[in-house]
Amino acid sequence: MVIDRMLPGIDGLSLVRRLRRAGVATRVLVLSALGQLDERVEGLDAGADDYLVKPFEADELLARVRALHRRDLSDAELLPLGAAQLDVALREVVLADGRRIELSLRESALLRVLAEEPRSVHERAELRARVFPDTSAESIVDTYVYYLRRKLGRDVVRTVHGRGYQMGTA
Known part of the structure; x- marks a missing residue:
């Protein structure tokens, strides 16, 4: 799942927290223009598996999605x-x-x-x-x-x- 942090109607991190509370283990990459260290940490602590700051190159986004896809949920820590x-x-x-x-x-x-x-x-x-x-x-x-x-x-x-x-x- 790729979720923008600034979604209309709901904050992307609130959505990630809801998904995790509901037991959804799907891998999540958060996209955001908010790129300060504390903002990135907040995103990862909310349950995101990766965090990518805008602007970004499409090749990097695709590489990160492929990397997340390779992770086996059964081996998750x-x-x-x-x-x-x-x-x-x-x-x-x-x-x-x-x-x-x-x-x-x-x-x-x-x-x-x-x-x-x-x-x-x-x-x-x-x-x-x-x-x-x-x-x-x-x-x-x-x-x-x-x-x-x-x-x-x-x-x-x-x-x-x-x-x-x-x-x-x-």
Whole structure:
């Protein structure tokens, strides 16, 4: 996505923040005539993946879009969880206020599967196969959903009755 910072009707950074809170992980490049250091930092902190200052050369814009396209979202260091983020490498959830909550390896792996596809409903059997392949315990997924909710709040994982689990809001 290429978003101009000065959109009519809504500020581009407000749009980026809304997208990230909604769990949209699509790569975002912000274009802006606002190019001071603090303005660029604000854009990146709002959730943009890149920030390009006007005026720019079309070749540079295209190269940056190609670079963003090459990035694999499954290898992203930070995955959006509503207003929070999952730091995959550190196995921590970074809350909007900057606090960090440490997760176990399995908690992090389960949350990552849900966060990578926030709109998908994942059946328990699928989650067990992807996150807990070394166990046959039927209730293992439910147990780890309980652990995540205890650490991050009840709304972090949504139960879709009769179907499985889906990313909620953190």
